Each structure stands twice: as C-alpha cells, then as structure tokens.
Amino acid sequence: MPAKYVIHTEQTANRFRPLSKSGVIAWEEGCLKCPVCVKRQCVYGVYDKRGVDSRQMMDSIDYLCMNCFRCVQNCPKELIHKSLNPEYVAMGDYHWSPDIISRLWYQAETGKIPVSGAGYPGPFSGPGFDSMWTDMSEIVRPTRDGIHGREYISTMVDLGRKPGYLLFGEGNKIGDDRPEVISIPVPIILRVPEFGDLSELTFEGWARAAAELGTLLALEPGRISPFVGQKASSLMPVLDGSNMDTASIPEGIRIIEVPDQDGFQEVLDWVNDSFPGALLCVRVPMAEGMVEKTLALVQAGVSIVHLEGTWDGRWQDDGKRFVKDGIRAVHLALVEKGIRDGMTLLASGGLSMAEHVAKAIICGADAVFIDFPILIALECRMCRRCLKELSCPVDVAKAEAQWVAQRVINLVGAWHNQLLEVMGAMGMRDARRLRGEAGRAMFFEELEESTFAEMGEIEEGVELE
Ligand code: SF4
Ligand code: SF4
Structure with a gap:
C-alpha cells in the first residue's frame, strides 16, 4: 500500500478582520442602569x-x-438586539454568496471542515450541483477509525493518455504504446482566477502551494516570474491562442494548455517541438457543440480535454445550463464511443465547495480546476473593486508568498478531508473509481421526470379537485 497522502494544514491567521454575519445593536435610551448589567x-x-x-x-x-444571545434575552428592557451586518449581506454575488465566501475564509484560516450545526436548514434542491445528491448509504458503516484510519482512501488521479492494454515486445519489454500520464494526489488543480488584486507574491504563493500539494497551477506564461519558474514541474502554462510567446515558460514543465482552435494540428506539432515530453491539454468552451469538438479532439489523438465553464458554474453560451450537465453530456458521449478510458476530462467553472469536486467527478470529470476559491482564501471579498482599478480592501497583492501558500494549502486540505468523508460515506476507496459513477448520486431532474412525467401537465386555468 502506498504511503498515505497527507496535507499538512496549519492555523494561518487572517490579516484583516473578517466581515461578520451579524452585529450587536445596544440602545442606551431607557436603560435602567441595573446593578449588574x-x-x-x-x-x-x-x-x-x-x-x-x-x-x-x-x-x-x-x-x-x-x-x-444571552445579553439579548436577559436585558429587562430589551435594549440589546442582534441584526444582520449589511456589509456582510452585500458581499459577493448570487453565486459567490456571503456564506460561501465566509466558509472559504474559515477553511483557509484553519484547514478544518466547517461545521454548521446539527441538521440541514437549507433548501431541498437548487440549481447546478445543488440538484444532485450523493449516495451516503455506507455512512452507517463508516471506516472503523475515521477517514485517516487504517482503511486507505486514494484521491490520486492520472492526467494523460492511458492505453486500453499493454503490448509487450522482445524480451517482454513494454512496447511503444505506453501510458503517458502525470499523477496528482488530489483531483484539484489550482488556476489563476479571471480577476483579483494580484502580484508576483501571489503567484509565488500559489506556485509554492501547488508544489507542496503535488498538484498543478494553471497560469498564463506572462505571469511566470523567475521564482515561479523554479516550480516548473508544478506549472501548467495556459496559452490563449493569440499570443504563443513562450519565452517565459521554463524547462521542465510537464503539461501545457492550449485553446481549441483552427489549425489545431500545427499547434500540436509546435507544442511537441517546443516542449518535448510535455502533455497537451486542449481547452474547449463549455457550450453547444462541445461534445462533437471533444470527440473530434480525442479521435485526433488529444489525451486531455478541459471543459471551461463560466465563473458562476454555467455554460458559456447559455446561462440556464450548468457545468454539471456539460460534464455529464461529454462524459457519456465518450463512453458511448468507447474512448473514455484512454483520455482525461478536466472541468472548470464556479466550483465553490468541496462537495462540488466529488459531484463533478461523479458526473464524469477526472479532476477539476479551482480558481476563485484560491483568491477568496486570501481574504478576497469578491467586491470586484480591482476590476475598476480601485484599491483592494484587503490588499491581496501585498500578502507574503508563504502566507498565501499556507492559506491555499489549508483550503485544499479541508476540501481533501471532505472528499475523503464523502467517499468514505459512499463506500468508495479510489477517486479514479468514482469517475462517472452516476449510480452513486441522485439527480433531481431525473427523479422529478420519473415520478411526475406520467401525470401530464396542468393546463393553465384548470383547477385540481
Ligand atoms: S452575551 Fe452572547 S450575544 Fe451578547 S455579546 Fe456576549 S456572546 Fe454576544
Ligand atoms: S477583495 Fe475586491 S478588490 Fe480585492 S481582490 Fe477581491 S475582488 Fe479584487
């Protein structure tokens, strides 16, 4: 059995006071001046x-x-109240909600799983991953001594080309058709978000975190400084298609990402010449036509495809369709063609909670990218002031690289533990086996269809008796 993968988390204090959910309002008017207030x-x-x-x-x-609530309940004149903090309520947006942001802060600070109390007070179902429930049937027989106990749960995944079988040549040596893979111990790849108050220190910190976690940091070549370049084996340079200037890409990179574009074969040849041995990942927008594009790429020899959703977890051309459905559609088409096992499917777009990692894998991804969570881990409030070139309220760009690295390690450590919890409760012992295991989940849309479809539709104006 391989040595256990452990992420070393460490309490890493906030640099700024986090916005709290509620505030205390204490009126003076009418105070009785009790001997013991x-x-x-x-x-x-x-x-x-x-x-x-x-x-x-x-x-x-x-x-x-x-x-x-002791003071609120015990003041005889009821002069003390608790109310929601308007600054907290206004934080973020409909996708990066205040609750999600504050939970990410907590995980980055402590490296621990957030616990919200007994029971689940939230809605029954919601959009995107919220319409999907994981099968926790094995929770009645959890691992004997917890997720870090004797029963091994592997979260390692492989990126790259995997032949269906091995051919042995002379002297029983494996032939040319051998696997070309990178193994990462956690199915999470760090990715520079679309915006943020970022500096060289930030990229340095993220690169350190990727190296320590054993995963990759996806970033544009222009952001690779000499220090970041030292972590070459943990970098995934991301080219945008218009600028193929690769001067800043260091030797030793193991993977490179290019967009899907016309003249793809030339790009493939160019990457093979410029970065011999590096794996190629092709980025495909999550949008109508992605299934056909992915099938064509895989049939042309591409081994890693990245489906790129939007910042709020949707398709790029349709705000009503979600990343979860895009991953499922592409995964199932690849299975149908019998070419799924030889390639790797990566997905990005709005993943904001640890459970989204497990759910994306169940839908068919091998691994996922996280972008804004690694910015929010640095206390970002998603205020978007940096987009207007205004000052950042938490000076993200000034944070020391070591602090940045540890906050991200803590966050991924907390997500890793949650992934172990979910997999343990599902009775899964290997993240590679979880991929596409839709039988381990229930989908609200499918349940609704199978339960109510036969009842037909109620015409407008018709009253039920
Ligand atoms: S008594 Fe309780 S509610 Fe009042 S300030 Fe102290 S901790 Fe807050
Ligand atoms: S807190 Fe606001 S200004 Fe600072 S990085 Fe986040 S979104 Fe940008």
Whole structure:
C-alpha cells in the first residue's frame, strides 16, 4: 500500500478582520442602569474587550460576539438586539454568496471542515450541483477509525493518455504504446482566477502551494516570474491562442494548455517541438457543440480535454445550463464511443465547495480546476473593486508568498478531508473509481421526470379537485 497522502494544514491567521454575519445593536435610551448589567455577564467578555479597529473602521463587538444571545434575552428592557451586518449581506454575488465566501475564509484560516450545526436548514434542491445528491448509504458503516484510519482512501488521479492494454515486445519489454500520464494526489488543480488584486507574491504563493500539494497551477506564461519558474514541474502554462510567446515558460514543465482552435494540428506539432515530453491539454468552451469538438479532439489523438465553464458554474453560451450537465453530456458521449478510458476530462467553472469536486467527478470529470476559491482564501471579498482599478480592501497583492501558500494549502486540505468523508460515506476507496459513477448520486431532474412525467401537465386555468 502506498504511503498515505497527507496535507499538512496549519492555523494561518487572517490579516484583516473578517466581515461578520451579524452585529450587536445596544440602545442606551431607557436603560435602567441595573446593578449588574447583562453586558458584564457575557462569558466571552465581548463588551469589556470592545474597541474600534481604526484600520478597517470596524466595531470589535461584531466579530467577537459568539451569538449566544444571552445579553439579548436577559436585558429587562430589551435594549440589546442582534441584526444582520449589511456589509456582510452585500458581499459577493448570487453565486459567490456571503456564506460561501465566509466558509472559504474559515477553511483557509484553519484547514478544518466547517461545521454548521446539527441538521440541514437549507433548501431541498437548487440549481447546478445543488440538484444532485450523493449516495451516503455506507455512512452507517463508516471506516472503523475515521477517514485517516487504517482503511486507505486514494484521491490520486492520472492526467494523460492511458492505453486500453499493454503490448509487450522482445524480451517482454513494454512496447511503444505506453501510458503517458502525470499523477496528482488530489483531483484539484489550482488556476489563476479571471480577476483579483494580484502580484508576483501571489503567484509565488500559489506556485509554492501547488508544489507542496503535488498538484498543478494553471497560469498564463506572462505571469511566470523567475521564482515561479523554479516550480516548473508544478506549472501548467495556459496559452490563449493569440499570443504563443513562450519565452517565459521554463524547462521542465510537464503539461501545457492550449485553446481549441483552427489549425489545431500545427499547434500540436509546435507544442511537441517546443516542449518535448510535455502533455497537451486542449481547452474547449463549455457550450453547444462541445461534445462533437471533444470527440473530434480525442479521435485526433488529444489525451486531455478541459471543459471551461463560466465563473458562476454555467455554460458559456447559455446561462440556464450548468457545468454539471456539460460534464455529464461529454462524459457519456465518450463512453458511448468507447474512448473514455484512454483520455482525461478536466472541468472548470464556479466550483465553490468541496462537495462540488466529488459531484463533478461523479458526473464524469477526472479532476477539476479551482480558481476563485484560491483568491477568496486570501481574504478576497469578491467586491470586484480591482476590476475598476480601485484599491483592494484587503490588499491581496501585498500578502507574503508563504502566507498565501499556507492559506491555499489549508483550503485544499479541508476540501481533501471532505472528499475523503464523502467517499468514505459512499463506500468508495479510489477517486479514479468514482469517475462517472452516476449510480452513486441522485439527480433531481431525473427523479422529478420519473415520478411526475406520467401525470401530464396542468393546463393553465384548470383547477385540481
Ligand atoms: S450575544 Fe452572547 S456572546 Fe454576544 S455579546 Fe451578547 S452575551 Fe456576549
Ligand atoms: S477583495 Fe475586491 S478588490 Fe480585492 S481582490 Fe477581491 S475582488 Fe479584487
């Protein structure tokens, strides 16, 4: 049995006070001046420690309060209230919601799995990955001593070309048709997000994290500084098609990504000449026609295809279709043609939670890219001020490379543990076996169709008896 893959997480403090979900409002008017005020009874000493963070103009009470509601309930004149923090509520957008952002902050700070309490208070179903439930039937027989116990769960995946069988030549030596793969110990590849207040320090930190995790960092060649270049084996240069200037790409890279474009064979030859031995990944927009494109690429000899969705987890040409459905469509078409096992399918687009990794793999991806989570791990609030060239409220660009690296390691460590939890509960012991295992999940649309389709549709104006 191989040595266990362990991600070494470490508490890594925030540089700025995180925005808290709620705030305390304490009125003075009508105060009875009780001999022992409920504020003095706060077991966390929140009122005694109260102060103002002058750098961020924040009242410390909002982030120190542990939400026990003791003071709120015990004030005889009901002068103390808790309310939602409007700054928190306004954070992010419909996809990168305040809850998702604050959970990513927590995981990057602690390396731990966020626990929200007993039971699940959320909606029954939702868009995208939220309409998919994983089969946790083995949770009644969890591994005997937890996810880090004796029962081995492998999260390693292979990127590249895998022949269906090996041919042995003279002297029982393996012939020319041998596998060409890179193995990464976790099915997560880091990818530079579309925007952010980024600097060389940020890229350095992300490259360090990728190297330490044993995975890859996908980034444009122009962002490869001499330091980042030292981590060549952990880099995945991403070319955009219009600029094929590769001067900054260091020797020793193992994989390179190019867009799907006309004259593809020339690009393939050029990559083979310029970077002998490096694997080629072709990026295909997640949009109508991607199935045909992917089939054509694989039949032309491409071994790694990256389906690129949008920042909010949808198809690039249709905001009503989700990454989950795109991965399934392409995976099933490849299975139908009998060419799925020889290639690797990667997916990106809006993955914001650890469960999305497991769900994307069940839909048919071998591994996924995460982009904005590695920015949010650096305290980003998704305010998009950097897009307007305004100052960043948390100075992401100034963060030290080591801090950046550890925050991302913590985040991936927490996601890795959640992946182990999910796989353990499903009775799966290998991420490679989880790929395309749709029988391990239920899809809301399919259940709805199979349960209610035969009942027909209710015409407008018809009343049920
Ligand atoms: S709600 Fe609880 S923790 Fe918060 S200030 Fe009041 S007593 Fe302290
Ligand atoms: S916090 Fe705002 S300005 Fe800073 S990186 Fe994030 S989106 Fe950009």
